[in-house]
Amino acid sequence: MRISKRRIALILAAALAGGPCLGQSGEETAAPTSPPGAAQSPMASASTADHSKFKILQQSFASGPEVTAACLSCHTEASDQVMHSLHWTWDYTQPGTGTRLGKASVINSFCGNVAANEQRCTSCHAGYGWDDVREPAPTNPAQVDCLACHDRSGQYAKADNLAGHPPLDPVPADAKTITGADAWPVDLARAAQSVGPPGRDNCGNCHFNGGGGDNVKHGDLSSALLAPSRATDVHMSADGPNFTCDTCHVSDRHKVAGSRYDVLAHDARGLPDPGMRRDVATCESCHSAKPHKPTLIGLKLNDHADRIACQTCHIPEFARGGVATKTVWDWSTAGRLKDGKPYSIDGFTQSDGEALHTYLSTKGDFDWAENVVPVYAWFNGQVRYTTADTTIDPSAVVEINSVQGAREDPASRIWPFKRMEGRQAYDTVLNRLVHTQVWGPKTETAFWTNFDWGKSIQAAMDYVGAEYSGQFGFVDTHMYWPITHMVAPAADALDCQSCHAPDGRLADVAGIYMPGTGTPLGGRIGLALLLAALAGVGVHGALRLIRREGGKGGHHG
Amino acid sequence: MAERLVKVYSVFNRVWHWSQVASIFILLFTGLRVMGLHTLIPFKAAVVVHTAAALALLLLWAFATFWLFTTGAWRQFIPTRTGLRAVLRFYAWGVFRGEEHPYQKRLRRRHNPLQAVSYLALKLVLFPAIWSTGIVYLLHGVWMHLDPGGQGLWLVANLHVLAGFAIAAFVVVHVYLLTIGHGFREHVRPMITGFEKVALTPEQEAYLRADEPGRLKP
Numbered sequence: 001m002r003i004s005k006r007r008i009a010l011i012l013a014a015a016l017a018g019g020p021c022l023g024q025s026g027e028e029t030a031a032p033t034s035p036p037g038a039a040q041s042p043m044a045s046a047s048t049a050d051h052s053k054f055k056i057l058q059q060s061f062a063s064g065p066e067v068t069a070a071c072l073s074c075h076t077e078a079s080d081q082v083m084h085s086l087h088w089t090w091d092y093t094q095p096g097t098g099t100r101l102g103k104a105s106v107i108n109s110f111c112g113n114v115a116a117n118e119q120r121c122t123s124c125h126a127g128y129g130w131d132d133v134r135e136p137a138p139t140n141p142a143q144v145d146c147l148a149c150h151d152r153s154g155q156y157a158k159a160d161n162l163a164g165h166p167p168l169d170p171v172p173a174d175a176k177t178i179t180g181a182d183a184w185p186v187d188l189a190r191a192a193q194s195v196g197p198p199g200r201d202n203c204g205n206c207h208f209n210g211g212g213g214d215n216v217k218h219g220d221l222s223s224a225l226l227a228p229s230r231a232t233d234v235h236m237s238a239d240g241p242n243f244t245c246d247t248c249h250v251s252d253r254h255k256v257a258g259s260r261y262d263v264l265a266h267d268a269r270g271l272p273d274p275g276m277r278r279d280v281a282t283c284e285s286c287h288s289a290k291p292h293k294p295t296l297i298g299l300k301l302n303d304h305a306d307r308i309a310c311q312t313c314h315i316p317e318f319a320r321g322g323v324a325t326k327t328v329w330d331w332s333t334a335g336r337l338k339d340g341k342p343y344s345i346d347g348f349t350q351s352d353g354e355a356l357h358t359y360l361s362t363k364g365d366f367d368w369a370e371n372v373v374p375v376y377a378w379f380n381g382q383v384r385y386t387t388a389d390t391t392i393d394p395s396a397v398v399e400i401n402s403v404q405g406a407r408e409d410p411a412s413r414i415w416p417f418k419r420m421e422g423r424q425a426y427d428t429v430l431n432r433l434v435h436t437q438v439w440g441p442k443t444e445t446a447f448w449t450n451f452d453w454g455k456s457i458q459a460a461m462d463y464v465g466a467e468y469s470g471q472f473g474f475v476d477t478h479m480y481w482p483i484t485h486m487v488a489p490a491a492d493a494l495d496c497q498s499c500h501a502p503d504g505r506l507a508d509v510a511g512i513y514m515p516g517t518g519t520p521l522g523g524r525i526g527l528a529l530l531l532a533a534l535a536g537v538g539v540h541g542a543l544r545l546i547r548r549e550g551g552k553g554g555h556h557g
Numbered sequence: 558m559a560e561r562l563v564k565v566y567s568v569f570n571r572v573w574h575w576s577q578v579a580s581i582f583i584l585l586f587t588g589l590r591v592m593g594l595h596t597l598i599p600f601k602a603a604v605v606v607h608t609a610a611a612l613a614l615l616l617l618w619a620f621a622t623f624w625l626f627t628t629g630a631w632r633q634f635i636p637t638r639t640g641l642r643a644v645l646r647f648y649a650w651g652v653f654r655g656e657e658h659p660y661q662k663r664l665r666r667r668h669n670p671l672q673a674v675s676y677l678a679l680k681l682v683l684f685p686a687i688w689s690t691g692i693v694y695l696l697h698g699v700w701m702h703l704d705p706g707g708q709g710l711w712l713v714a715n716l717h718v719l720a721g722f723a724i725a726a727f728v729v730v731h732v733y734l735l736t737i738g739h740g741f742r743e744h745v746r747p748m749i750t751g752f753e754k755v756a757l758t759p760e761q762e763a764y765l766r767a768d769e770p771g772r773l774k775p
Contacts, residue, residue: 296608297601303698408705496600502593513711516593516600522715523592526722533726537733540648544737547653 052193061188064128064165065142070192072141079141081254087126088137088144090114092261099385101261104133107388109329109400109422109479110211113435116460120439122163123178124206131163134464146195149202153194156186158205161439179209200226200236203245212363215319216326219372219418220485224321232321234489248281257281263482265309265381265405266413283310283487307512309379309413311484313494317371318418318483322352328367330423331436332474335451336361342451362438362448364423374416374483376509378405383480388466391431392475398426398433400479407512414509415482422477425457429469435460558661561762562774563755565667566748570630573621574748580614581724583607588721611691618684633668634677641670648737658738661756675727683724690717 051057056070072079082088090103103121107113114121114133122130128143145164147156157177159167167175169185177183208214208223215222230237235247249258258281267282270289278285289305292298304313319325337343342361348368349355359365382404392398400422405412425434436453437460440446445459453472461468499506500516507517519527566574583606589595590603598606625631643659648671651659660669668676693700694713704710735744747753752774757765765773 296605299698300604300608303701306698306701407707410702410705496604497596500591500593500600501596512707513714515591515714518593520592520711520715520718522717522719523594523722526719526725529719530722530726530729533729537729541733541736543653548655 047196051195054193057189057192059189061192063168064145064147064188065140067188067192068128068144068146069142071146071195075146078146078254079144082126082144083137083139083141084253085126085255086259086261087254087256090125090133090137092259094261094382094385096382097384099387101385101387105387106385107400107424107433107435109420109424109477110217110326112331112424112438113388113460115435116437116463117439119163120161123158123160124209125164128164147188147191148205149198150195151191151202152196152199153187153191154201155184156188156191157181157183159183177205179205180213198244198246200244203249207245211326213326215323217420218481218485219325220315220318220481220483222319222321222323222325224323225485228321228486230489231492233486235487248286250278250281252279260482261383263379263381263383265379265415266306266411268306283314307407307413309415311482311487312376312414312416313498314487314490315374315416315483315485316488316492316494316498317373318416318486319370319372320486320488322350322370324348324350324356324368324370325372325418326366326420327369327372327418328365328421329363330365330474331425332364332423333359334362334364334447335453337451361451367421372418373505375419375480376414376416376506377403377480378407378409378412378509379403379415379417379482380405380409380412386433388433388435388464390433392426392433394426394428394431394473394475397476397478400477403480403482414506418481418483420479420481422479423474424477425453425472426475427469428471428473430467433475434468434472435464435466437463558756558758559762560661560754561757562752563664563757563765564751564772564774565662565664565753565755566751568751569620569624571748571751573617573624576617577614580610580617581728583610584614585721585725585728588718592718608695611688611695615688615692618688632665634673634680636674636677637670639670641674644669644671648734652737662753664755664757664761667753667755679724679727683720683727686720687717687724690720 054074056073059070061067061070068079086092086102091100091105092102093099094101103114111117111121118131118133122133125137125145126148127138127145130137130143145158147166148158148164157166157179158164160176160178160180160183166186166188167177167183168188171183171185175183204221204223204226207218207221208225209216210221211217215224224232225236228237230239234240235243241247246256249256251257257279264280264282267280267284268289270284270287272278272285283291287310290302291305291310292301294302343359344357344361345359346355347358348366350368351370356368357363357366358368383401384404385401386392386398400420403415403417405415425436426432427434434457436447437443437445437456438447440459441449443459444450445452445455447453447456450456454470457472458468458470494505497516498504500514502516502518504514504517506512506514513520587598587603587607587610590598591600591607640660647656647659651657658669662669666673690713694710694717697710697713700709735741738744762773
């Protein structure tokens with residue numbers, strides 16, 4: 001009911017405004033309207049405020065910051081809260097190591113680095129106009145982007161190259177949104193009047209598209225979660241509890257629980273005390289630390305939960321639901337041209353029939369996979385990063401982030417990970433990863449327009465003020481992404497013998513006794529004992545037969 | 558001393574024996590599956606059946622222990638050297654020459670000295686080894702926080718597996734020895750009917766005839 005009314009309203013509004021619309025002009029490319037079906041019904045609104053009735057929102061906004069200023073007239077502390085969150089700062093100092101992490105600093109095996117590529121990369125920043133990440137994010141409260149997370153009209157979007165600003169009328173030809181869709185002129189007033197708690201699309205616009213496309217980066221976060229089947233995500237399916245992201249990722253003062261930089265890998269506390277607010281996004285915070293029913297097998301599985309993350313069994317594969325994830329990205333082959341022009345190869349066909357690039361002159365070679373079996377490792381929630389000032393050993397595969405944890409560490413459990421295989425640029429003299437400038441269409445140094453690594457690296461290293469020898473090469477890298485989304489229905493959870501088998505899934509996870517993986521020492525000694533007993537009775541019986549000439553030994557009467 | 562067919566295995570005794578046989582076979586089959594020696598049934602089913610059968614056998618053992626002590630049947634298992642040498646010599650030598658088994662069953666001694674000491678060892682060493690390691694193994698979740706490196710788990714599991722194989726070896730020898738002497742069927746029958754040929758003194762026979770006529774077969 002709710003959806004259909006909204007759809008009708010949308011169509012009516014479009015018609016009344018006389019805007020371009022498919023049925024009217026047939027000009028699909030000129031100025032696309034918002035994608036059909038993008039608008040989701042907000043959660044059954046229990047709000048006491050209907051934002052469409054607020055006078056201050058009934059105006060024609062000329063920019064995103066104007067909307068934010070209107071929001072702040074009531075929500076006086078909102079921007080201050082957002083500006084203290086990781087969504088805003090992109091800056092995180094790791095306790096213990098003191099390493100400076102956060103999007104603004106780290107180098108990953110996907111697009112590399114944000115610095116020198118702003119406008120494009122900061123298009124997913126929760127704000128407007130952060131065009132130089134060498135400086136902290138803007139301090140003007142109106143530069144917070146409320147709508148990115150709170151728009152419920154479904155037609156708010158961020159352009160892919162405006163440092164977080166939305167595409168507004170007139171939208172240039174070939175403009176794209178951050179999801180890769182053709183951009184349309186956003187109606188800011190309608191977005192402002194629609195606000196509500198974040199829906200999956202709000203989070204997904206950025207988080208499903210990390211690394212430059214649908215499910216490229218995480219593997220367990222894709223557009224398949226917008227309307228997943230039960231088999232794809234048991235929690236988010238409309239046939240299940242129909243969770244949105246923030247059902248688990250609870251927030252307090254705009255700080256959202258659940259960070260990859262500081263994972264709670266073993267939540268021994270489990271269910272909260274009565275009346276206490278949930279403050280973590282762990283499975284245990286709803287399912288308790290002993291989630292299986294107290295049957296013979298359930299008790300055994302509860303014992304497992306101390307050392308095996310829930311995700312390990314309950315997310316048997318990631319990149320489910322028909323959206324592939326990028327598994328290999330080799331930057332070293334980027335820059336090949338055909339007749340002086342960049343080209344692409346579509347070598348992978350997704351299960352829905354969509355052809356995906358396996359080579360782009362701008363980005364190099366890729367590989368993709370669906371329904372991927374994770375790699376497993378002991379994980380205590382901490383990850384050590386190879387940052388721009390870490391000395392690397394180029395003769396081995398460089399771990400962009402190495403997962404910390406050990407079986408001896410009670411805080412560690414065995415977790416599933418996506419392992420991204422990369423090949424990326426480094427300084428062959430200083431043995432450090434380098435920054436690259438790939439985006440920057442108007443420069444003479446950006447790789448995506450000039451296809452010259454030397455210029456691209458030099459420009460980025462100059463930009464960030466890092467030491468650079470001028471010599472570069474490419475090194476193989478691994479990057480690990482904890483898998484925690486796309487929880488399967490219980491019936492699809494891993495079977496015991498997925499691991500309790502000679503070549504089981506945990507065969508590479510060192511040093512824990514797992515029955516079924518091979519005959520242990522006690523078994524080998526025991527087997528020898530049993531065979532000795534069999535041989536003994538065999539010899540004894542044979543001797544009896546020989547001596548008694550086939551008669552029954554000792555038989556009388 | 559006259560040999561008479563006397564009921565020496567009570568109903569409980571026989572039920573105990575054959576349930577133990579069934580349990581041990583189930584436990585060996587499922588235990589070998591869990592250890593990974595075969596994959597004839599799924600791992601999970603093996604774990605569930607193994608655990609359930611083990612708990613049932615523990616309960617049976619509790620009853621059997623109670624029975625052994627309340628009925629005085631435990632005295633059957635007191636080890637003795639009397640006649641042991643003759644039995645050992647028989648199995649090592651005499652059996653190949655067609656000699657008779659040197660032991661004659663008595664009412665209070667239905668096992669020969671070698672049997673008695675073997676069953677005593679089974680009850681005092683192998684069974685306690687299997688159930689103590691089994692219970693500790695089963696309760697891994699209770700003590701795993703004291704064993705973060707997993708060495709304790711490794712030790713307990715290996716000892717349990719080793720004890721299991723030792724019991725399997727016992728079963729092999731036990732079954733083989735049934736073929737010696739009067740033959741397999743003759744040896745198994747008493748554990749089914751309860752009646753066995755026992756040498757009775759005139760006093761014992763008189764007593765049984767008068768007070769427990771049901772234990773004597775005419």
